[in-house]
Structures are given as C-alpha cells and as structure tokens.
Amino acid sequence: MVKTIYNFNAGPSALPKPVLEKAQKEFLNFKDSGMSLMEMSHRSKVYEDVHNEAQSLLKELMGIPEDYRILFLQGGASLQFSMIPMNFLSSGQRANYVLTGAWSEKALKEATFIGETTVAASSKGSNYTFIPEASTWSLQPNDAYIHITSNNTIFGTQFQGFPDSLKSPLIADMSSDILSREINIENFSMIYAGAQKNLGPSGVTVAIIKEDLLSDKKENIPTMLNYHTHLEANSLFNTPPTYSIYMLRNVLEWLKHSGGVSEIEQRNHEKAASIYEAIDQSNGFYTGHAERNSRSNMNITFNLATEELNKKFLALAKERGFVGLNGHRSVGGCRASIYNAVPLEACLALCDLMKEFQKKN
Numbered sequence: 001m002v003k004t005i006y007n008f009n010a011g012p013s014a015l016p017k018p019v020l021e022k023a024q025k026e027f028l029n030f031k032d033s034g035m036s037l038m039e040m041s042h043r044s045k046v047y048e049d050v051h052n053e054a055q056s057l058l059k060e061l062m063g064i065p066e067d068y069r070i071l072f073l074q075g076g077a078s079l080q081f082s083m084i085p086m087n088f089l090s091s092g093q094r095a096n097y098v099l100t101g102a103w104s105e106k107a108l109k110e111a112t113f114i115g116e117t118t119v120a121a122s123s124k125g126s127n128y129t130f131i132p133e134a135s136t137w138s139l140q141p142n143d144a145y146i147h148i149t150s151n152n153t154i155f156g157t158q159f160q161g162f163p164d165s166l167k168s169p170l171i172a173d174m175s176s177d178i179l180s181r182e183i184n185i186e187n188f189s190m191i192y193a194g195a196q197k198n199l200g201p202s203g204v205t206v207a208i209i210k211e212d213l214l215s216d217k218k219e220n221i222p223t224m225l226n227y228h229t230h231l232e233a234n235s236l237f238n239t240p241p242t243y244s245i246y247m248l249r250n251v252l253e254w255l256k257h258s259g260g261v262s263e264i265e266q267r268n269h270e271k272a273a274s275i276y277e278a279i280d281q282s283n284g285f286y287t288g289h290a291e292r293n294s295r296s297n298m299n300i301t302f303n304l305a306t307e308e309l310n311k312k313f314l315a316l317a318k319e320r321g322f323v324g325l326n327g328h329r330s331v332g333g334c335r336a337s338i339y340n341a342v343p344l345e346a347c348l349a350l351c352d353l354m355k356e357f358q359k360k361n
C-alpha cells in the first residue's frame with residue numbers, strides 16, 4: 001500500500017496519476033516493439049510519431065497559429081536566459097526586462113553577458129509582492145525585446161493579463177504557468193517553459209517562437225545555441241530527451257481528455273480560491289505574501305505570525321503527508337504549488353489542515 005501524500009512540490013512537481021500509470025504500463029514494451037521507448041533510436045518512426053504528436057497536441061491545446069514554431073530544447077528554462085539574447089539581441093539595441101522575481105533577475109543577468117540591457121520596471125523594492133502595471137513600464141524604441149516572467153514561482157505572483165500593443169517583441173518565461181489558463185499567443189513573440197512544473201518531467205524545455213522573430217539568422221553563435229539549428233532539424237539535430245518528450249506527450253493527451261485549457265483554468269481557479277479563502281478568513285493568522293491583485297493561481301505563498309509557528313505548522317503538515325510546503329528561503333513561510341496535476345482534494349485537505357492548526361494555536 002502506498003501511503004497517501006499530498007504533493008505540493010514547486011518543481012519537479014506532481015504529475016497526473018493516469019499519465020504515470022500509462023508510462024508504467026508501456027515501460028517495458030512500447031507499442032509491441034519488445035523494447036522500452038528509452039531504448040529506441042530517436043530516428044525511428046516509432047519515436048518520431050511520439051515527438052510529432054507532442055508538437056501537434058501542444059499546438060492544438062494552446063491554439064498556436066501557423067506562423068509560430070515549436071521547439072523541444074535542453075538546458076532548462078535557464079539556458080533560454082542565454083539563448084534569447086544570443087539569438088535576438090544585436091549591437092545598437094537593448095534587451096528590456098520586467099523584474100518580478102528571482103527568475104527574471106537571473107534572465108537579466110545572462111543577457112548582460114551578451115549585450116546592452118535595461119530594466120522596464122521592477123517590484124524588487126517590495127520583495128516582489130506585485131506585478132508592475134504595463135502602463136508604467138519604461139520602453140525604448142531600440143528595445144530588441146521585452147522579457148517578462150508570467151508567473152513568479154518563488155514569490156507567488158502572476159501576470160493577470162498581458163499588454164497587446166507593444167512596439168517590441170514580447171518574450172515570456174512561462175515555466176510555472178504554461179497551459180494553466182487560456183492566453184492569446186499573438187500577444188507574444190516567444191514563450192518558453194521548462195517542462196517540470198506544468199508539462200511533464202524535467203529534461204525538456206518547450207519554446208514557441210514567432211517566425212518574424214527568427215527572420216534574422218545569426219551566424220556567429222555556437223551551433224547548439226542557435227534556434228535555427230533546431231528549427232531546421234525539427235528539434236532532432238542531436239539526440240533529444242526522448243523519454244521526457246514522451247511524458248510531455250502523455251501529459252498533453254491527459255490535458256486534452258480532461259477538457260482542455262479552459263476546463264483546467266476553471267479547476268485551477270477553484271483550487272487557488274479555496275486556499276486564498278483560508279488565508280483571508282484567518283483574521284491575520286495566515287498572511288499572503290502577494291498583493292491581492294497580483295496573486296498567483298499556481299504558487300500560493302503565505303506566512304504565519306512567527307518563525308516558531310511556521311515551523312510548527314510545517315512539522316504538522318509533514319506528519320500528515322503534505323509534501324513540499326516549505327517556502328523558498330527568500331520569502332520564508334509556506335508555499336503551496338498547485339500546478340495543473342494537483343487535484344482539488346489536495347487543496348481542500350490543506351485548507352482543513354490550516355483551519356485545524358489555527359484553532360489549536
């Protein structure tokens with residue numbers, strides 16, 4: 001008997017149970033080949049079908065238009081922090097970053113190694129409790145692109161909407177909220193995400209890039225770091241992380257059968273609302289880190305009145321089978337990561353625990 005746990009890990013994080021069961025069933029003998037998919041050539045027809053299906057499911061689920069290309073890359077979202085300026089920042093231009101947390105800071109840092117950068121807006125002064133309004137961003141005519149982090153995994157804030165009439169290409173790190181809600185892809189020139197939060201296991205990074213942005217091919221960057229290398233080879237230039245892409249395909253299939261993005265968005269909203277309600281109705285026993293109008297539906301950050309209470313709460317949670325609730329060291333307190341695969345029941349169990357703990361303390 002596997003003991004019941006509630007998985008609130010920030011990443012890698014919970015995967016849908018049916019996806020894990022399917023992988024288990026197919027593990028030793030994939031499609032009657034007598035082999036595991038992991039043992040097959042990435043040039044085989046069997047693997048290629050999986051690869052292409054992952055792409056077409058993503059296209060269908062996100063409503064990706066014909067003039068966007070989908071890439072499967074390695075090196076995590078972190079390598080995109082370097083590849084983006086390498087491919088899209090030229091001399092005489094500046095890369096413009098909206099700073100809303102630790103991941104945007106890291107993205108900016110990598111761009112400074114490549115070229116000129118600037119900061120459009122930042123909420124660092126408040127320890128990243130909010131998302132600066134697009135109307136306040138400082139934009140320049142020579143911005144090569146504007147980079148945002150749509151959901152701030154560590155601080156628990158999330159863009160509630162996106163500007164739609166920027167003069168420069170908008171690039172978004174959606175690692176922790178891709179496919180969690182409906183978005184208009186056409187607001188973006190590029191979206192990227194490490195898979196291990198909402199898309200599957202670690203090992204593959206998805207990049208969705210508008211062809212316009214790719215029109216100027218740079219020749220002076222290393223082959224593996226040039227988007228064109230992967231575009232021209234359908235992300236099969238070298239050996240891709242085949243098993244991660246297989247799992248990605250299965251997660252996308254699960255999402256489709258669960259009713260697609262609009263249905264999952266509804267569920268995510270209900271899940272997050274239940275926990276925010278527990279915070280808001282606690283008369284200050286629990287306090288949220290994020291300002292209300294910037295709250296994330298994926299990562300919920302909150303604190304108790306003292307460090308001692310935080311510790312006591314986390315100890316009880318651990319005893320009851322709650323995993324991954326410790327807040328990141330830069331925020332402290334608690335964080336519940338409730339990505340697509342986390343069921344409503346886990347969120348309701350957390351609410352019950354919060355209420356029980358408050359009563360006793």
Ligand SMILES: *Cc1c(COP(=O)(O)O)cnc(C)c1O
Nearest residue numbers: 076077078103153173175176194
């Ligand atoms: C987790 C995370 C990253 C880092 O992803 P890696 O795949 O580990 O490089 C980057 N950005 C955001 C928003 C994240 O949540």
